Amino acid sequence: MSETAQGAHDARDDGFEASEFLVGLGRGLAGALLFALPMQMTMEMWDLGHAMDRWRLLALMLLAIPLLVGIAHGIGFERTFTWREGMRDAMVAFALGIVASGLILALFGLLDARDSLNDIVGKIAVQAVPAGIGALLGRSQLGSGGEEEAEEDEPGMSYGSELFMMAVGALFLNLNMAPTEEMVLISYIMTPWHALLTILCSIAVMHGFVYAVSFKGGQSLEADTPWWHALIRFTLPGYAIALLISLYSLWSFGRLDDAGSMPVLMSMIVLGFPGAVGAAAARLIL
Incomplete structure (x- = not known):
């Protein structure tokens, strides 16, 4: 294969991987909303945002990181990847969980400008853990039939x-x-x-x-x-x-x-x- 042809082939592969990753992001955001929305609309979770002990909240978020990495290594936003890419997918999923939680809470007026920064961060943080898990589950539940068939062969x-x-x-x-x-x-x-x-x-x-x-x-x-x-x-x-x-x-x-x-x-x-x-x-x- 000539250098020109090889370059075109690599460009197509890079474009396909980028497109697949963007589709995965969309599914991840949908998964975050689908799986975490019931919790985002309950009063107990809003109250926990400012009442929960901050050390326990920090422990929950730290526990979520290895859990997300483990899920990402098995699912992730792409079909095949290394542990390093799994860590990347876990961080992306956590970020999607934070964004989705912040948007939903803001949409319903649950993030008030009069709230302290500590309360706002707490409300989003406690919701971001289940939303992050939901973001990773989005690929397995919202994937196309072709991907499901491929996964069945694994x-x-x-x-x-x-x-x-x-x-x-x-x-x-x-x-x-x-x-x-x-x-x-x-x-x-x-x-x-x-x-x-x-x-x-x-x-x-x-x-x-x-x-x-x-x-x-x-x-x-x-x-x-x-x-x-x-x-x-x-x-x-x-x-x-x-x-x-x-x-x-x-x-x-x-x-x-x-x-x-x-x-x-x-x-x-x-x-x-x-x-x-x-x-x-x-x-x-x-």
């Missing part, structure tokens, strides 16, 4: 990667629920028998989501594989992860302050139900 994730994605799914759904007063209220209403049934239902729903109802992306078991293999290998570890993520989410939003061990346990079990659903759904979506 090799499956490692065991550690699947557990990581479960943690991301649990955190994403917990961020919707943990800020609400209802989580604590339900935990006070429930009896220990209700809690036990909730645990069993969480495990059953989580297991059925992936293995029983045959959702797209679910895992099918070989004929000679015992039924308990998937339960022990995926479902129970996934539920344990969902409970830990629930505990962190409740602590992060101050829902466990001055609470005894039993209320903490009950609240964790309550939030663990949507966390388990999010963990199971992550294996289907991502």
Whole structure:
């Protein structure tokens, strides 16, 4: 191939990659709005913007960075990239989350010029984490059919990667629920028998989501594989992860302050139900 032809070929490749990245940005912004809009329109999240402990908010944002990098390495805004490009995509997704959150809050008059800079930054920051995750999920959910088919041909994730994605799914759904007063209220209403049934239902729903109802992306078991293999290998570890993520989410939003061990346990079990659903759904979506 001549130097001229090679140059033209490289230019076309660069143009295609730039176009693909811009399309990914559009999907990312759409994903940020789609997945984070319910939280952006709730009073609890607005209040957290100025009431949440700043160290806990900083911890949440710092935790979001490796989570976003991990998701970006598996999804990102392009089909193939290195870890360095995954870091780039994670930062772009976080930026999209910040922009989308700021625009929505400003659109509805929730960012007032009379608010302090600390309150404005807090309101946007607490919303930017779920919006950033949504920005990365935009590619997997809003991609074209051709990309989905290409992704179906890719090799499956490692065991550690699947557990990581479960943690991301649990955190994403917990961020919707943990800020609400209802989580604590339900935990006070429930009896220990209700809690036990909730645990069993969480495990059953989580297991059925992936293995029983045959959702797209679910895992099918070989004929000679015992039924308990998937339960022990995926479902129970996934539920344990969902409970830990629930505990962190409740602590992060101050829902466990001055609470005894039993209320903490009950609240964790309550939030663990949507966390388990999010963990199971992550294996289907991502």
